[in-house]
Amino acid sequence: MNKDQVVILDYGCGNIDSIINIIEHIGGCAIASNDISIIRQYNKIILPGVGHFSAGMNSLKNSGLIEILNEKKAEGAYIMGICLGMQLMTNYSEEGKCEGLGWFDFETKKFPDISPKLQKVLVPHMGWNKVKLVEKECPLLEDDNRFYFVHSYFVDGANKDNCLTVSHYGELEFASGINRGNVFGFQFHPEKSHKNGMHLFKEFLKL
Protein backbone atom coordinates (compact mmCIF):
# COMPACT_ATOMS: atom_id res chain seq x y z
CA MET A 1 0.00 0.00 0.00
CA ASN A 2 1.39 3.41 -0.97
CA LYS A 3 1.95 6.12 1.60
CA ASP A 4 -0.73 8.34 0.09
CA GLN A 5 -3.48 5.75 0.44
CA VAL A 6 -5.84 6.14 3.34
CA VAL A 7 -8.77 4.15 4.60
CA ILE A 8 -11.54 5.99 6.45
CA LEU A 9 -13.47 3.87 8.90
CA ASP A 10 -17.08 3.78 7.86
CA TYR A 11 -18.93 2.87 11.03
CA GLY A 12 -21.97 5.01 10.39
CA CYS A 13 -20.84 8.08 12.36
CA GLY A 14 -18.97 10.43 10.17
CA ASN A 15 -18.71 13.14 7.65
CA ILE A 16 -16.79 10.75 5.42
CA ASP A 17 -17.38 12.28 1.98
CA SER A 18 -15.84 15.59 2.89
CA ILE A 19 -12.69 13.83 4.15
CA ILE A 20 -12.44 11.81 0.94
CA ASN A 21 -12.95 15.04 -1.07
CA ILE A 22 -10.11 16.91 0.54
CA ILE A 23 -7.68 13.97 0.37
CA GLU A 24 -8.43 13.51 -3.32
CA HIS A 25 -8.12 17.25 -3.84
CA ILE A 26 -4.54 17.23 -2.54
CA GLY A 27 -3.66 14.24 -4.72
CA GLY A 28 -4.06 11.38 -2.25
CA CYS A 29 -6.31 8.39 -2.46
CA ALA A 30 -8.97 7.63 0.15
CA ILE A 31 -11.63 5.00 0.48
CA ALA A 32 -14.29 4.43 3.10
CA SER A 33 -14.63 0.92 4.46
CA ASN A 34 -15.85 -1.17 7.35
CA ASP A 35 -14.37 -4.37 5.92
CA ILE A 36 -11.65 -5.70 8.20
CA SER A 37 -9.81 -7.48 5.38
CA ILE A 38 -9.55 -4.17 3.49
CA ILE A 39 -8.64 -2.08 6.52
CA ARG A 40 -5.88 -4.54 7.38
CA GLN A 41 -4.06 -3.68 4.13
CA TYR A 42 -3.73 0.01 4.99
CA ASN A 43 -1.05 1.79 6.99
CA LYS A 44 -3.00 5.02 7.25
CA ILE A 45 -6.37 5.03 8.94
CA ILE A 46 -8.75 7.88 9.70
CA LEU A 47 -11.32 7.49 12.45
CA PRO A 48 -13.93 10.16 11.72
CA GLY A 49 -16.94 10.88 13.85
CA VAL A 50 -19.79 13.20 14.55
CA GLY A 51 -22.57 12.65 17.04
CA HIS A 52 -22.95 11.04 20.41
CA PHE A 53 -19.97 9.37 22.14
CA SER A 54 -21.71 6.22 23.37
CA ALA A 55 -23.50 5.81 20.02
CA GLY A 56 -20.12 6.09 18.30
CA MET A 57 -18.49 3.60 20.65
CA ASN A 58 -21.37 1.16 20.18
CA SER A 59 -21.17 1.43 16.40
CA LEU A 60 -17.43 0.72 16.54
CA LYS A 61 -18.10 -2.33 18.71
CA ASN A 62 -20.98 -3.58 16.59
CA SER A 63 -18.96 -3.23 13.39
CA GLY A 64 -16.21 -5.31 14.99
CA LEU A 65 -13.69 -2.57 14.28
CA ILE A 66 -12.14 -2.19 17.73
CA GLU A 67 -9.87 -5.24 17.39
CA ILE A 68 -8.56 -4.19 14.00
CA LEU A 69 -7.94 -0.65 15.29
CA ASN A 70 -5.92 -2.00 18.22
CA GLU A 71 -4.09 -4.38 15.93
CA LYS A 72 -3.15 -1.63 13.44
CA LYS A 73 -2.13 0.71 16.25
CA ALA A 74 0.22 -1.96 17.69
CA GLU A 75 1.62 -2.56 14.20
CA GLY A 76 2.55 1.12 13.93
CA ALA A 77 0.00 2.20 11.33
CA TYR A 78 -0.69 5.94 11.39
CA ILE A 79 -4.13 6.56 12.80
CA MET A 80 -5.88 9.96 12.88
CA GLY A 81 -9.03 10.58 14.88
CA ILE A 82 -11.15 13.58 13.95
CA CYS A 83 -13.63 15.28 16.32
CA LEU A 84 -15.60 12.44 17.97
CA GLY A 85 -12.96 10.11 16.49
CA MET A 86 -10.37 11.82 18.72
CA GLN A 87 -12.63 11.70 21.77
CA LEU A 88 -13.19 7.96 21.27
CA MET A 89 -9.43 7.49 21.78
CA THR A 90 -9.68 8.73 25.39
CA ASN A 91 -10.47 6.64 28.48
CA TYR A 92 -13.96 7.91 29.13
CA SER A 93 -16.56 10.46 28.14
CA GLU A 94 -19.21 12.22 30.18
CA GLU A 95 -21.40 11.96 27.07
CA GLY A 96 -23.33 8.77 27.74
CA LYS A 97 -20.94 7.98 30.65
CA CYS A 98 -19.11 5.58 28.42
CA GLU A 99 -15.62 4.10 28.21
CA GLY A 100 -13.54 4.84 25.14
CA LEU A 101 -10.67 3.05 23.43
CA GLY A 102 -8.32 4.08 26.24
CA TRP A 103 -5.42 5.01 23.96
CA PHE A 104 -4.91 8.31 25.77
CA ASP A 105 -5.08 8.78 29.50
CA PHE A 106 -7.59 11.63 29.23
CA GLU A 107 -11.28 12.13 29.84
CA THR A 108 -13.81 13.78 27.56
CA LYS A 109 -15.95 16.32 29.38
CA LYS A 110 -18.87 18.62 28.65
CA PHE A 111 -18.17 22.32 28.17
CA PRO A 112 -19.61 24.23 31.11
CA ASP A 113 -22.08 26.85 29.92
CA ILE A 114 -20.86 29.32 32.51
CA SER A 115 -17.22 30.43 32.46
CA PRO A 116 -15.06 30.69 35.62
CA LYS A 117 -15.76 34.43 35.47
CA LEU A 118 -19.50 33.61 35.42
CA GLN A 119 -19.97 34.68 31.81
CA LYS A 120 -22.44 32.76 29.71
CA VAL A 121 -20.70 30.43 27.25
CA LEU A 122 -22.39 29.29 24.07
CA VAL A 123 -22.24 25.52 23.70
CA PRO A 124 -21.44 23.98 21.23
CA HIS A 125 -18.15 25.65 20.54
CA MET A 126 -18.72 26.35 16.87
CA GLY A 127 -16.52 28.33 14.56
CA TRP A 128 -12.91 29.11 13.77
CA ASN A 129 -10.36 29.09 16.53
CA LYS A 130 -6.61 29.19 17.02
CA VAL A 131 -4.68 25.99 17.55
CA LYS A 132 -1.39 26.34 19.44
CA LEU A 133 1.37 23.75 19.48
CA VAL A 134 2.28 22.89 23.05
CA GLU A 135 6.00 22.45 22.62
CA LYS A 136 7.28 19.82 20.30
CA GLU A 137 7.39 20.45 16.63
CA CYS A 138 4.73 18.59 14.75
CA PRO A 139 5.06 17.73 11.08
CA LEU A 140 1.30 18.06 10.55
CA LEU A 141 0.71 21.53 11.91
CA GLU A 142 2.23 24.95 12.14
CA ASP A 143 1.82 26.96 15.30
CA ASP A 144 -1.13 29.29 15.78
CA ASN A 145 -3.15 28.31 12.72
CA ARG A 146 -6.93 28.60 12.52
CA PHE A 147 -9.19 25.58 12.23
CA TYR A 148 -12.94 25.00 12.25
CA PHE A 149 -14.50 23.46 15.38
CA VAL A 150 -17.95 22.11 16.22
CA HIS A 151 -18.21 20.31 19.56
CA SER A 152 -19.95 20.34 22.93
CA TYR A 153 -17.48 18.03 24.70
CA PHE A 154 -13.73 18.54 25.01
CA VAL A 155 -10.70 16.41 25.83
CA ASP A 156 -9.46 17.47 29.25
CA GLY A 157 -5.77 17.14 28.61
CA ALA A 158 -4.39 20.63 27.97
CA ASN A 159 -0.60 20.72 28.42
CA LYS A 160 -0.46 17.18 29.82
CA ASP A 161 1.71 14.40 28.35
CA ASN A 162 0.64 13.54 24.79
CA CYS A 163 -1.16 16.86 24.37
CA LEU A 164 -0.05 18.16 21.00
CA THR A 165 -2.06 21.38 20.72
CA VAL A 166 -4.29 23.51 22.90
CA SER A 167 -7.15 25.89 22.13
CA HIS A 168 -9.28 28.15 24.29
CA TYR A 169 -13.00 28.47 24.60
CA GLY A 170 -15.04 30.16 27.29
CA GLU A 171 -11.83 30.83 29.25
CA LEU A 172 -11.21 27.11 29.29
CA GLU A 173 -8.10 25.57 27.78
CA PHE A 174 -8.56 22.17 26.18
CA ALA A 175 -6.52 19.68 24.18
CA SER A 176 -7.40 20.40 20.55
CA GLY A 177 -4.79 17.92 19.29
CA ILE A 178 -3.27 14.83 20.89
CA ASN A 179 -0.44 12.61 19.74
CA ARG A 180 1.23 9.49 20.96
CA GLY A 181 3.65 7.76 18.62
CA ASN A 182 1.77 6.87 15.47
CA VAL A 183 -1.63 8.01 16.73
CA PHE A 184 -3.04 11.52 16.28
CA GLY A 185 -6.33 13.02 17.36
CA PHE A 186 -7.78 16.39 16.34
CA GLN A 187 -10.83 18.02 17.84
CA PHE A 188 -11.25 20.40 14.91
CA HIS A 189 -12.29 19.52 11.36
CA PRO A 190 -9.25 19.74 9.07
CA GLU A 191 -11.50 18.71 6.17
CA LYS A 192 -13.43 21.98 6.67
CA SER A 193 -10.42 24.20 7.34
CA HIS A 194 -9.19 25.27 3.92
CA LYS A 195 -5.43 25.40 3.35
CA ASN A 196 -4.49 24.61 6.95
CA GLY A 197 -6.54 21.43 6.68
CA MET A 198 -5.04 20.59 3.29
CA HIS A 199 -1.56 21.07 4.77
CA LEU A 200 -2.41 18.72 7.63
CA PHE A 201 -3.64 15.96 5.31
CA LYS A 202 -0.71 16.47 2.93
CA GLU A 203 1.78 16.01 5.74
CA PHE A 204 -0.17 13.04 7.11
CA LEU A 205 0.15 11.38 3.71
CA LYS A 206 3.92 11.91 3.81
CA LEU A 207 4.38 10.11 7.15
Added chain:
Amino acid sequence: MAEIRIIPTLTVLDGGLYRTIKFKNPKYVGDPINAVKIFNEKEVDELVLLDISPKPWSDEDFSLFKRISCQAFMPLAYGGRISTIQHVHRVFKAGFEKVVINSIVTKNYSLIKEIAEIYGSQSVVVSIDVNKSLFSNKLTTFIDRGRKNTRKSYLDVALKAEACGAGELYIRSIEKDGSMNGYDLNIIKEISDAVSIPIVAVGGAGSLEHMVQAVDSGAHSVAAGSMFVYQGPLRAVLINYPSRDLILSTIHNRKKK
Protein backbone atom coordinates in the same frame (compact mmCIF):
# COMPACT_ATOMS: atom_id res chain seq x y z
CA MET B 1 -14.33 32.85 22.08
CA ALA B 2 -14.97 31.49 18.64
CA GLU B 3 -14.45 34.12 16.00
CA ILE B 4 -17.15 36.12 14.31
CA ARG B 5 -17.83 34.38 11.01
CA ILE B 6 -18.23 36.34 7.81
CA ILE B 7 -20.45 34.28 5.58
CA PRO B 8 -21.21 34.69 1.88
CA THR B 9 -24.72 33.54 0.98
CA LEU B 10 -25.24 32.25 -2.53
CA THR B 11 -28.77 32.53 -3.87
CA VAL B 12 -29.38 29.76 -6.38
CA LEU B 13 -32.29 29.49 -8.82
CA ASP B 14 -32.57 26.78 -11.50
CA GLY B 15 -28.87 26.01 -11.33
CA GLY B 16 -27.72 29.63 -11.69
CA LEU B 17 -26.41 32.13 -9.18
CA TYR B 18 -28.78 35.05 -8.70
CA ARG B 19 -29.11 38.18 -6.57
CA THR B 20 -32.42 39.66 -5.52
CA ILE B 21 -33.60 43.00 -4.20
CA LYS B 22 -36.24 42.75 -1.49
CA PHE B 23 -36.53 39.07 -2.48
CA LYS B 24 -37.68 40.16 -5.96
CA ASN B 25 -36.31 40.59 -9.50
CA PRO B 26 -33.72 37.83 -9.45
CA LYS B 27 -30.73 38.90 -11.51
CA TYR B 28 -28.36 36.32 -12.95
CA VAL B 29 -24.82 36.87 -11.70
CA GLY B 30 -23.03 33.70 -12.77
CA ASP B 31 -22.28 30.06 -12.23
CA PRO B 32 -22.51 28.87 -8.62
CA ILE B 33 -19.71 26.28 -9.00
CA ASN B 34 -17.36 28.97 -10.20
CA ALA B 35 -18.37 31.22 -7.29
CA VAL B 36 -17.73 28.42 -4.79
CA LYS B 37 -14.30 27.80 -6.30
CA ILE B 38 -13.43 31.48 -5.90
CA PHE B 39 -14.77 31.61 -2.33
CA ASN B 40 -12.67 28.53 -1.63
CA GLU B 41 -9.55 30.28 -2.88
CA LYS B 42 -10.42 33.24 -0.69
CA GLU B 43 -10.83 30.94 2.31
CA VAL B 44 -14.21 32.21 3.44
CA ASP B 45 -15.33 31.29 6.96
CA GLU B 46 -18.46 29.48 5.85
CA LEU B 47 -20.79 29.33 2.86
CA VAL B 48 -24.55 29.31 2.77
CA LEU B 49 -26.42 28.14 -0.30
CA LEU B 50 -29.97 29.50 -0.42
CA ASP B 51 -32.04 27.76 -3.02
CA ILE B 52 -35.03 29.89 -4.05
CA SER B 53 -36.48 27.65 -6.76
CA PRO B 54 -40.21 27.14 -6.30
CA LYS B 55 -40.23 23.70 -7.96
CA PRO B 56 -39.63 20.40 -6.14
CA TRP B 57 -36.07 19.09 -6.12
CA SER B 58 -34.84 17.26 -9.19
CA ASP B 59 -31.88 14.92 -9.57
CA GLU B 60 -30.05 17.71 -11.42
CA ASP B 61 -30.45 19.93 -8.37
CA PHE B 62 -28.72 17.31 -6.26
CA SER B 63 -25.96 16.78 -8.74
CA LEU B 64 -25.31 20.54 -8.50
CA PHE B 65 -25.41 20.48 -4.68
CA LYS B 66 -22.94 17.60 -4.70
CA ARG B 67 -20.61 19.35 -7.11
CA ILE B 68 -20.72 22.38 -4.84
CA SER B 69 -19.99 20.40 -1.68
CA CYS B 70 -17.05 18.62 -3.39
CA GLN B 71 -15.46 22.02 -3.97
CA ALA B 72 -16.09 23.44 -0.53
CA PHE B 73 -13.40 22.87 2.07
CA MET B 74 -15.23 25.01 4.58
CA PRO B 75 -18.43 24.67 6.61
CA LEU B 76 -21.41 24.53 4.31
CA ALA B 77 -25.10 25.21 4.91
CA TYR B 78 -28.10 24.67 2.63
CA GLY B 79 -31.47 26.34 2.80
CA GLY B 80 -34.56 26.07 0.63
CA ARG B 81 -37.40 23.65 -0.05
CA ILE B 82 -36.88 21.71 3.19
CA SER B 83 -40.07 20.61 4.90
CA THR B 84 -39.47 17.05 6.13
CA ILE B 85 -36.74 15.13 7.93
CA GLN B 86 -36.24 13.08 4.72
CA HIS B 87 -35.28 16.32 2.96
CA VAL B 88 -32.78 17.00 5.72
CA HIS B 89 -31.22 13.52 5.41
CA ARG B 90 -30.83 14.09 1.69
CA VAL B 91 -29.10 17.45 2.15
CA PHE B 92 -26.63 16.04 4.68
CA LYS B 93 -25.92 13.11 2.38
CA ALA B 94 -25.04 15.60 -0.35
CA GLY B 95 -22.21 16.91 1.83
CA PHE B 96 -23.72 19.82 3.74
CA GLU B 97 -23.50 19.98 7.53
CA LYS B 98 -26.10 22.57 8.33
CA VAL B 99 -29.62 23.10 7.09
CA VAL B 100 -31.43 26.40 7.08
CA ILE B 101 -35.17 26.08 7.50
CA ASN B 102 -37.72 28.82 7.07
CA SER B 103 -41.21 28.27 5.66
CA ILE B 104 -41.86 25.05 7.55
CA VAL B 105 -40.84 26.48 10.92
CA THR B 106 -44.01 28.35 11.81
CA LYS B 107 -46.11 25.37 10.69
CA ASN B 108 -44.12 22.62 12.34
CA TYR B 109 -41.69 23.53 15.11
CA SER B 110 -41.13 19.86 15.89
CA LEU B 111 -38.94 19.51 12.78
CA ILE B 112 -36.30 21.63 14.56
CA LYS B 113 -36.30 19.21 17.47
CA GLU B 114 -36.14 16.22 15.17
CA ILE B 115 -33.11 17.58 13.28
CA ALA B 116 -31.36 18.61 16.50
CA GLU B 117 -31.82 15.16 18.01
CA ILE B 118 -30.31 13.40 15.02
CA TYR B 119 -27.62 15.81 13.85
CA GLY B 120 -27.08 18.08 16.86
CA SER B 121 -28.42 21.57 17.39
CA GLN B 122 -25.42 23.17 15.66
CA SER B 123 -26.68 21.71 12.38
CA VAL B 124 -30.11 23.35 12.43
CA VAL B 125 -30.40 27.00 11.54
CA VAL B 126 -33.74 28.79 11.55
CA SER B 127 -34.04 31.69 9.16
CA ILE B 128 -36.52 34.36 10.20
CA ASP B 129 -37.51 36.69 7.37
CA VAL B 130 -38.94 39.95 8.65
CA ASN B 131 -40.96 42.45 6.64
CA LYS B 132 -43.59 45.14 6.94
CA SER B 133 -47.20 44.17 6.55
CA LEU B 134 -48.87 45.55 3.46
CA PHE B 135 -51.38 47.81 5.22
CA SER B 136 -49.59 48.59 8.44
CA ASN B 137 -46.03 49.31 9.32
CA LYS B 138 -45.89 46.44 11.72
CA LEU B 139 -42.92 44.11 11.21
CA THR B 140 -43.83 40.43 11.19
CA THR B 141 -42.47 37.04 10.12
CA PHE B 142 -42.76 36.14 6.45
CA ILE B 143 -42.41 32.73 4.81
CA ASP B 144 -42.47 31.18 1.33
CA ARG B 145 -39.58 33.27 0.01
CA GLY B 146 -41.12 36.42 1.45
CA ARG B 147 -44.47 35.94 -0.27
CA LYS B 148 -46.60 35.04 2.72
CA ASN B 149 -47.15 37.05 5.88
CA THR B 150 -47.67 34.71 8.85
CA ARG B 151 -48.60 37.74 11.00
CA LYS B 152 -46.52 36.11 13.72
CA SER B 153 -44.15 38.12 15.85
CA TYR B 154 -40.52 37.51 14.94
CA LEU B 155 -39.61 37.50 18.64
CA ASP B 156 -42.09 34.69 19.29
CA VAL B 157 -40.74 32.70 16.37
CA ALA B 158 -37.16 33.24 17.58
CA LEU B 159 -37.96 32.16 21.13
CA LYS B 160 -39.92 29.11 19.98
CA ALA B 161 -37.13 28.09 17.60
CA GLU B 162 -34.60 28.40 20.40
CA ALA B 163 -36.77 26.36 22.77
CA CYS B 164 -37.05 23.60 20.15
CA GLY B 165 -33.29 23.32 19.83
CA ALA B 166 -32.28 25.56 16.93
CA GLY B 167 -28.52 26.12 17.02
CA GLU B 168 -28.52 29.45 15.26
CA LEU B 169 -30.88 32.06 13.88
CA TYR B 170 -30.50 33.93 10.60
CA ILE B 171 -32.25 37.23 10.97
CA ARG B 172 -33.13 38.66 7.58
CA SER B 173 -34.85 41.91 6.81
CA ILE B 174 -36.62 41.56 3.46
CA GLU B 175 -36.78 45.34 3.11
CA LYS B 176 -32.98 45.43 3.31
CA ASP B 177 -32.28 42.48 0.99
CA GLY B 178 -29.94 43.59 -1.81
CA SER B 179 -29.95 47.22 -0.61
CA MET B 180 -26.29 47.17 0.47
CA ASN B 181 -27.06 50.09 2.79
CA GLY B 182 -26.76 48.27 6.10
CA TYR B 183 -28.59 45.68 8.20
CA ASP B 184 -31.77 46.38 10.13
CA LEU B 185 -29.98 46.84 13.45
CA ASN B 186 -33.11 47.24 15.59
CA ILE B 187 -34.40 43.78 14.78
CA ILE B 188 -30.97 42.25 15.41
CA LYS B 189 -30.71 44.00 18.76
CA GLU B 190 -34.22 43.06 19.80
CA ILE B 191 -33.80 39.37 18.98
CA SER B 192 -30.27 39.05 20.34
CA ASP B 193 -31.41 40.53 23.63
CA ALA B 194 -34.17 37.93 23.85
CA VAL B 195 -32.39 34.68 22.90
CA SER B 196 -29.11 33.13 23.95
CA ILE B 197 -28.26 31.20 20.78
CA PRO B 198 -26.01 32.80 18.14
CA ILE B 199 -27.55 35.19 15.66
CA VAL B 200 -26.37 35.70 12.12
CA ALA B 201 -27.30 39.05 10.60
CA VAL B 202 -28.45 38.73 6.98
CA GLY B 203 -29.75 41.28 4.49
CA GLY B 204 -28.39 44.69 3.64
CA ALA B 205 -24.63 44.48 4.09
CA GLY B 206 -22.61 46.62 1.70
CA SER B 207 -19.40 47.03 3.66
CA LEU B 208 -17.39 45.71 6.58
CA GLU B 209 -18.55 48.75 8.57
CA HIS B 210 -22.14 47.51 8.25
CA MET B 211 -20.95 44.19 9.64
CA VAL B 212 -19.29 45.92 12.58
CA GLN B 213 -22.61 47.69 13.29
CA ALA B 214 -24.43 44.34 13.29
CA VAL B 215 -21.89 42.79 15.65
CA ASP B 216 -22.15 45.79 17.95
CA SER B 217 -25.93 45.30 17.90
CA GLY B 218 -25.61 41.72 19.11
CA ALA B 219 -25.03 39.56 16.01
CA HIS B 220 -22.52 36.75 16.57
CA SER B 221 -21.81 36.39 12.87
CA VAL B 222 -22.64 38.25 9.70
CA ALA B 223 -23.71 37.14 6.25
CA ALA B 224 -24.02 38.94 2.94
CA GLY B 225 -24.96 38.20 -0.65
CA SER B 226 -24.65 41.27 -2.86
CA MET B 227 -21.58 42.60 -1.07
CA PHE B 228 -19.57 39.54 -2.09
CA VAL B 229 -20.75 39.34 -5.70
CA TYR B 230 -20.91 43.00 -6.71
CA GLN B 231 -18.21 45.61 -7.01
CA GLY B 232 -18.62 49.38 -7.30
CA PRO B 233 -21.68 51.63 -7.51
CA LEU B 234 -22.81 50.13 -10.83
CA ARG B 235 -22.84 46.67 -9.31
CA ALA B 236 -20.43 45.00 -11.67
CA VAL B 237 -20.34 41.29 -10.96
CA LEU B 238 -17.06 40.42 -9.26
CA ILE B 239 -16.83 37.69 -6.64
CA ASN B 240 -14.91 39.20 -3.74
CA TYR B 241 -14.18 38.68 -0.05
CA PRO B 242 -12.19 40.88 2.30
CA SER B 243 -8.63 39.84 3.08
CA ARG B 244 -7.84 38.23 6.41
CA ASP B 245 -5.84 41.29 7.45
CA LEU B 246 -8.71 43.62 6.68
CA ILE B 247 -11.18 41.42 8.58
CA LEU B 248 -8.83 41.31 11.54
CA SER B 249 -8.30 45.04 11.69
CA THR B 250 -11.92 46.03 10.95
CA ILE B 251 -13.82 43.42 12.94
CA HIS B 252 -11.85 41.11 15.21
CA ASN B 253 -9.33 43.58 16.60
CA ARG B 254 -11.44 46.72 16.43
CA LYS B 255 -11.60 48.98 19.43
CA LYS B 256 -14.92 48.44 21.12
CA LYS B 257 -17.02 51.48 21.81
